[in-house]
Amino acid sequence: MAHLVSSNRERLLEAGRILGMSARWLQYKPLKNPDTGARIEAWHWDLRGHFLERGTRSAKLRTRSGENAATGREE
Secondary structure, three states: OEEEEEOOHHHHHHHHHHHOOOHHHOEEOOEEOOOOOOEEOOEEEEEOHHHHHHHHHHHHHHHHOOEOOOOOOEO
16 A cells, blocks of 8 residues: 655645546545644545556656656656
């Protein structure tokens, strides 16, 4: 199992759509910013089974294309 985490809910929902996940599975959990100690809004998907496989495959493809899998931006 892996977690796909972001403070950008819309971006995380888009990733879930790409992976074929239901929006109702998205979980809200504020996280502590290690630099400031302040809590920030964050959401995550639990990736298991074929969703984990799809996510891993997608990240590898994006990395090979020169795109940062974490940010979605060209490097």
